[in-house]
Amino acid sequence: MEAPSSAQADRAWSELLAAIGRMPLPGGSFRHIDPKHPDALRIAPGAPPESRELLSLYLPLCRGGASGAEWLVGHLGQSLNGCIATHAGESCFVTGPENIAHLHRMRALCDAVLVGAGTVQKDDPRLTTRLVPGPNPLRVVLDSRRRLGTDYRVFRDGAAPTLLCTVQGPYDRHGQAEVMGVPPQTANLSQMDLGGLLALLRRRGLRRLFIEGGGVAVSRFLAAGLLTRLQVTIAPVIIGEGTPGLRLPRLDRLEAAVRPPARQFRMGADVLFDLDLAGVHATTGQPAS
Ligand SMILES: NC(=O)c1ccc[n+]([C@@H]2O[C@H](COP(=O)([O-])OP(=O)(O)OC[C@H]3O[C@@H](n4cnc5c(N)ncnc54)[C@H](OP(=O)(O)O)[C@@H]3O)[C@@H](O)[C@H]2O)c1
Structure with missing residues (x-):
C-alpha cells in the first residue's frame, strides 16, 4: 500500500518532524509552521489548506517540542x-x-x-x-x-x-x-x-x-x-x-x-x-x- 500524498501536506509533515526534533528538515526553512513560536508550534499564516488540516490534527500532540507533554x-x-x-x-x-x-x-x-x-x-x-x-x-x-x-x-x-x-x-x-x-x-x-x-x-x-x-x-x-x-x-x-x-x-x-x-x-x-x-x-x- 502507498500513502496518498500531496506535496504541501508532505512538506508540512517533514516540518513537523523537524520542529519536534525527530528528523532533520530536508532543505530550506519552515514554511508551514510559524518559526516565531517554536515551543507553542503554530501554523504559519500563509499555510495552504492541506497542510493546515494535517498540522491541526497533530499539533496538539507535539506542543512543547521534544520535551513536551x-x-x-x-x-x-x-x-x-x-x-x-x-x-x-x-x-x-x-x-x-x-x-x-x-x-x-x-x-x-x-x-x-x-x-x-x-x-x-x-x-x-x-x-x-x-x-x-x-x-x-x-x-x-x-x-x-x-x-x-x-x-x-x-x-x-x-x-x-x-x-x-x-x-x-x-x-x-x-x-x-x-x-x-x-x-x-x-x-x-x-x-x-x-x-x-x-x-x-x-x-x-x-x-x-x-x-x-x-x-x-x-x-x-x-x-x-x-x-x-x-x-x-x-x-x-x-x-x-x-x-x-x-x-x-x-x-x-x-x-x-x-x-x-x-x-x-x-x-x-x-x-x-x-x-x-x-x-x-x-x-x-x-x-x-
Ligand atoms: N480496525 C482496527 O483498528 C484494528 C486494530 C488492531 C487490531 N484489529 C483487529 O482486532 C482483532 C484483535 O483485537 P482484540 O480486541 O481481539 O485483541 P487485542 O486487544 O489485540 O488483544 C487482546 C489480548 O491482548 C492482551 N492484552 C490486551 N490489552 C491488554 C492489557 N491492557 N493488559 C494486558 N493484556 C492485554 C490480552 O491477552 P490475555 O488475554 O492473554 O491476557 C488480551 O486478551 C484482530 O482481529 C485484529 O485484526 C483491528
Whole structure:
C-alpha cells in the first residue's frame, strides 16, 4: 500500500518532524509552521489548506517540542456497525489508505506503539513507519499470559526493537524481543496492572504512547481512565457480526454517557473522531481522579 500524498501536506509533515526534533528538515526553512513560536508550534499564516488540516490534527500532540507533554492515545478503525474486524478476525483493511497513513504518522510521533496479543496473532503487523517519513517507535506487545509464539514479525524481523510485556515469567528473550515483567492487578493476578505498566515504560523514557488496537487493549486503557485522547475512525462499511471495537461496562441512563470535546477529520471516505479525554473519565462521565 502507498500513502496518498500531496506535496504541501508532505512538506508540512517533514516540518513537523523537524520542529519536534525527530528528523532533520530536508532543505530550506519552515514554511508551514510559524518559526516565531517554536515551543507553542503554530501554523504559519500563509499555510495552504492541506497542510493546515494535517498540522491541526497533530499539533496538539507535539506542543512543547521534544520535551513536551506525555500522552497516551488509543486508535480504532471501525465499521458503521462498530466492528474492527470480521468475526474471523480479518481487519486489513477496515479503513482506507488515508487512515492507514495516519496510523504510520502516529507511530512516527510516539515513543512506543502498543498492541494486544490478539492483534499480533491475527494480523502479524510490522508496526513500522514504512509509509511516511519518520522514525520507527519501540514496538510493545501486551501478552499477560505469554501465549504468543516467537514466529511473528515483531519478534523476528529486526525492523525496530520490540518489548513483550507480561505477568508470566520466565522473562528471558522472546525471539529478538526483550521481555518485561509487569506486576499483576491485585484483584486479578493473570491481568497486568496498567498503571504499573505505564510507570515501567515511563522509567525507560517512553512518554508518548500510541495504542493501535485491538479492541480489548484500547478498551482496557479507556476503562481505566488512562487515555489522553481516543481516536476512532469510522469507515462507511457494514460488517456482519464481527470483532467489537470498544467494550465497556453498561450504562442505564444516557445522561451518564460522556461526550468529550471532539474534533473531526476527513480521511478519504472515512471520518476520524479525535476525542480529548484529558480531565474526563470516559466510562463514568466523572472527572478523572
Ligand atoms: N480496525 C482496527 O483498528 C484494528 C486494530 C488492531 C487490531 N484489529 C483487529 O482486532 C482483532 C484483535 O483485537 P482484540 O480486541 O481481539 O485483541 P487485542 O486487544 O489485540 O488483544 C487482546 C489480548 O491482548 C492482551 N492484552 C490486551 N490489552 C491488554 C492489557 N491492557 N493488559 C494486558 N493484556 C492485554 C490480552 O491477552 P490475555 O488475554 O492473554 O491476557 C488480551 O486478551 C484482530 O482481529 C485484529 O485484526 C483491528
